[in-house]
Amino acid sequence: MSRIGKKPVDLVKGVSATLSGQTIEVKGPKGTRSFTATDDVTLTIDEGSVKVTPRGTSKRARQQWGMARSMVENLITGVTTGFKKELEIQGVGYRAAMAGNVLKLSLGYSHEVNFAVPAGVTVTSPKNTEIVVEGIDQQLVGQVAANIREWRKPEPYKGKGIRYKGEFVFRKEGKKK
Known part of the structure; x- marks a missing residue:
């Protein structure tokens, strides 16, 4: 169980996220960034937060789970504070x-x-x-x-x-x- 992957990523005030397929696009005061997740994880946006869940229990899915969550968090940090x-x-x-x-x-x-x-x-x-x-x-x-x-x-x-x-x-x- 990924300790990092389980935590939802909160969308800070002034930041909006849109999801199309496996690509998440984050817009903030400093600009726009996007990230395309692998097919091993599922991205969902609900109630002002982004959640990443693995598809299956394979080793690769568990690896991608924490990594995808960290990437989404870095997108949000980048467009807010840089x-x-x-x-x-x-x-x-x-x-x-x-x-x-x-x-x-x-x-x-x-x-x-x-x-x-x-x-x-x-x-x-x-x-x-x-x-x-x-x-x-x-x-x-x-x-x-x-x-x-x-x-x-x-x-x-x-x-x-x-x-x-x-x-x-x-x-x-x-x-x-």
């Missing part, structure tokens, strides 16, 4: 700046890195050592943040690089004579 990833840059001379729809990163390379921001995501740089990625699609926000971080991951000796805010980087001791 998702946000914060990155911080550490290192001498490492900085970030926005120029139109392009994030310009100085990361110790011989050239400046130009990262084109995809549609559906907003990237801001409040300080030259901070990057904030926001959007209504949790997967896209996380992927964009990971792609930015990929340019210079934090290294274990000096801790230089791009890291998630609050991320712990295990530090190693350098060479000894």
